[in-house]
Every structure is written in structure tokens, then in C-alpha cells.
Amino acid sequence: MITHTVAFRLKHPKASPAEIAFLKDAVALADIPGVQDFQRMHQVGTKADFDFGFSMRFADQAAYDGYNSHPVHVAFVQERWLPEVEAFIELDYVSLGEDG
Amino acid sequence: MITHTVAFRLKHPKASPAEIAFLKDAVALADIPGVQDFQRMHQVGTKADFDFGFSMRFADQAAYDGYNSHPVHVAFVQERWLPEVEAFIELDYVSLGEDG
Numbered sequence: 001m002i003t004h005t006v007a008f009r010l011k012h013p014k015a016s017p018a019e020i021a022f023l024k025d026a027v028a029l030a031d032i033p034g035v036q037d038f039q040r041m042h043q044v045g046t047k048a049d050f051d052f053g054f055s056m057r058f059a060d061q062a063a064y065d066g067y068n069s070h071p072v073h074v075a076f077v078q079e080r081w082l083p084e085v086e087a088f089i090e091l092d093y094v095s096l097g098e099d100g
Numbered sequence: 101m102i103t104h105t106v107a108f109r110l111k112h113p114k115a116s117p118a119e120i121a122f123l124k125d126a127v128a129l130a131d132i133p134g135v136q137d138f139q140r141m142h143q144v145g146t147k148a149d150f151d152f153g154f155s156m157r158f159a160d161q162a163a164y165d166g167y168n169s170h171p172v173h174v175a176f177v178q179e180r181w182l183p184e185v186e187a188f189i190e191l192d193y194v195s196l197g198e199d200g
Binding site (some may be wrong): 002003004005007023039040041042043044045047048050052053055089090091092093094095096 | 102103104105107123139140141142143144145147148150152153155189190191192193194195196
């Protein structure tokens with residue numbers, strides 16, 4: 001099981017309609033085959049300059065690859081993520097031991 | 101519910117006894133009152149230069165504060181984290197909506 005996470009900061013003003021729309025529209029990612037436990041979060045820690053986070057889980061690398069290449073994901077990255085996200089960090093996790 | 105996460109890179113060589121000992125000894129954090137769902141993970145994403153992650157959940161900020169000030173946590177930070185960790189990023193999450 002792979003947990004894919006991304007913490008990010010938007011170009012939009014806080015609580016703006018554009019911010020709200022981005023977070024709302026991202027829910028479309030949850031319906032891509034292979035995506036489990038999709039979550040949208042606020043990043044509330046004061047030690048990192050990111051305001052939001054998404055997380056999702058994949059059963060294996062094949063499911064993750066299928067998500068990455070899925071047209072809904074590719075379109076979201078091109079049409080929403082790249083133009084609207086100011087900065088981000090991606091962190092992907094497997095439980096210790098699970099990967100040998 | 102607050103999910104506290106930290107991704108990090110150790111000063112130790114990969115798979116060294118010192119690395120293994122650090123990851124093993126960190127389990128002591130799981131026994132601090134208020135800590136839920138403590139997990140140790142490998143960070144397997146190629147876009148960030150961190151090798152490991154810890155995550156844990158707290159019911160509320162009071163539980164999180166209690167963890168931060170607990171002697172076991174304070175000792176771990178001083179005696180293990182600061183001398184052995186080369187770089188890290190802390191990200192804390194609450195579900196969208198949960199924080200109003």
C-alpha cells in the first residue's frame with residue numbers, strides 16, 4: 001500500500017472563490033480507478049509554508065501508475081494544478097517493513 | 101483530529117546499525133499519552149530528498165501540546181532527533197471542514 005501525499009500553496013487569496021473552486025474540483029481525482037481514501041486537508045503546522053494537502057492510497061505501484069496516466073489526472077495537472085499552485089512538496093509513503 | 105507528520109533524512113548511512121537503532125527507538129514516542137496511530141514509514145517518492153516519515157494523530161491541540169512537552173518526547177528530540185537527523189519537514193493536517 002502506497003500513501004501518496006502532496007502539500008501545497010495556491011496562488012489564490014485565502015478563502016477566495018478561486019481557492020474554494022480548486023479544492024472542490026479536486027474531488028474529481030477521488031473517482032479515478034485505484035484511488036482509495038482520498039482526503040483534502042488543511043496544513044495547519046506553522047513550520048512549513050503550505051496551506052493544504054491531498055492524500056490518497058494505492059494498493060500497489062501499478063494502481064499509482066494508472067492514476068498518474070489517467071486522463072482525468074493529466075487534465076487536472078495541466079488545467080488546474082500547474083496554473084493555480086504556487087508551491088508544493090510530494091511525499092509518498094509505505095509502512096516500514098512493507099517494502100522489505 | 102490533527103495528523104502530525106514529519107519527513108526526514110538521517111545523517112547515518114543507509115541500512116546502518118545507527119539508522120536501524122534510530123527507527124527502532126522512535127517507537128517509544130507511540131507510548132506518550134495522546135498519541136494515536138503512530139506509524140513509521142519509508143518515503144519512497146523521488147521528488148523529495150527524505151527517506152523516512154513518522155505520523156501520528158491527536159484528538160485535539162491539547163493532546164498535541166501534551167505530547168510536545170512530554171519528557172519522553174523532549175528527551176528524544178534532544179538526544180536523538182537533533183544529533184541524528186540531517187533535514188526534515190513537518191506537516192500537520194486537519195480534514196477540510198473539520199477546522200471550520
